[in-house]
Amino acid sequence: MKVLVVLVLLGIHNAAAVTHSLKYFYTSSSQVPNFPEFVTVGMVDDLPIDHYDSNTERAQTKQDWMTKVIANDPQYLDRNTQIYLGHQQIFKSNIEILKQRFNQTGGVHIYQVMYGCEWDDETEEVNGYGQFGYDGEDFISFDMKTETWIAPQQQAVITKHKWDNDKARNLQTKIYLTQECPEWVKKYLNYGRSSLMRTELPSVSLLQKTSSSPVTCHATGFHPDRAMMFWRKDGEEFHEGVDEGEILHNNDGTFQKSVDLDLTSVPPEDWKRYECVFQLSGVKEDQITKLDKAVIRTSEAGNHIIIITVIAAVVLVVVLAAIGFLVYKKKTDKRPPSPVENREVQQQMLPTA
Template sequence: MRPILLLLLGAYLVCAGQHSHIVIYTATKGVPGFPEFVAATMVDGTQVNYYDSEIKEVIPRQDWVRGAVDEQFWQRNTQIRSNVHQVFKNNINTVMERFNQTQGTHIVQQMYGCSWDEETGDVDGFDDFGYDGESFLSLDLKNLRYISTMPEAHITLVKVNNNKALLEAKKQYRTQECIEWLKKYLQYGKSTIERKVSPQVSLLQKDPTSSVSCHATGFYPKEVTISWQKNKQDHDEDVDLGELIINEDGTFQKTSTLNVKPEEWKMNVYECVVEHKSRTIRSILTQDKIRTNYAPVPIGIIVGVIAAVLLLIVIGVAGYKVYQKKKGFKPVNASDDGSNNSAHSDPKA
């Protein structure tokens, strides 16, 4: 079952050569300062439209999106998002009952969409649900059924798997209509989605005795390799590679940390190598190149960190605060309260 990771939920990253069209719903309860419901549509990791329960309308996130949709698109999808919001409000209460919970901070998420391999023509679709940090219900498109390892999902599992018409509709959307929208967005957004932006690379250190991190940010597309060399030889030991994080502007950032003592890297030649489609950047680790907490940090790094935090709100991953408190999160069927399925039918984009 595909795990739902809170920090990456807004950017379900497919393999190189593939394209993805993803819709993410996030509903929260007891999370102050965040919208009760957020919806975002992503194409190849680029956010193309956004809705939340405070602004109460679907808005474009890219200028080119307006040319890809009809004039009624925004009003039509605003109504769909509003309906889904009501369903998700009920779902949180229903799932809380499943887990014998009566209060607390909770989050329900759904991530669904499709992927298309431009080289082979292969298509795939997915539909994952989460509750409080863990994936517990996912669509097995090949066998046209939902699967789960969580006993709390049993009621939902039986209900949806007995609804053959619903399953066929899910398959039709993910293998046909979703793919059509994906190709249309790729056509209109080609200049943005296929752009190449070089990374900004910095060597960072908290204090004179701590590990040194090689931080790359602001790059696009997402494929990047960050490695270390010692005296011109590949060095894989004592290295921790961080997760890929999407910035608010649609670019990405990633960090690789070298865990060796300062006296070790000062006596040898350590080099961070960042390989990206735009170019390869090499940074030799020397004291004068390190940025620390006791020296000014480049504005690019500050902007990147702020953008990453903002994105957690922009794409509705408000549950990150829940994750920090609980270190976990669990999914659920969006129709598991028995609501009208049409109110939560897959959006037409």
């Protein structure tokens, strides 16, 4: 199944603003072995805050600080459980509807939804989105400007006409995505400030598979994910022979990144002219690691460390993709947070196809 995964890196060099997000992912599946028929997860800044699946049929929180939400709203889990139970039936029906639209019978089928918003804490710019997919392809998406639905496939045109005719629901969807959702981003940030707004510096290592392989500068355990990493020669950043990796998730909520340097044409006596630089948003001092053969880890154990951490991060991304779309992607709200997120509106965003 083709799944679109977009990883966004905000560069420190350009003093980029901090973007926070609240997203909900829904996946309904048919005949997928060892996977629940229905799964939901809510995420703040790409960290899961709650979860529900058809095996347990019970909403659960995923972050310690969510106990503060429940303290203000004791019915949070019970109410969400009932909402997700309703969604579970709608999504199951939608798979059957879409199977008929696509002239399908049995086999593995997956219906996915991602909706939510991003909020820029400097410009206050808001971006909302609602996207639906079927069997790994875009099925229908919400156009915020026109308050109508976009159908990239012929089989979605019926759904588009049906949903476009409900103008009141479309307006309510836009209001939620552009007004209510950003307010809840701020509130959740306020609840989870110590976790979501924390700063953690990484452990930086130099790794090399063989003496002729590129040298990898690997940083792991940093937070937030707004970081830059590059090689410098004689104090100047350069890119020749450099291969920069993406920022990846670690299982503990921190991040990792690596950048490779090809030293094939660099004589050993010139190695001292090179250094790896790591910059983390909000931290004034750079972490600088001099290119020194004596500190490069070349043993198989060292290689296993980076391979295992990268695999763990890739597995996490795949799991998140399997339960929804990862697409398109220090101010906080000081007011006391209201106790209930408007899930009634969210229910109306997920009608039958």
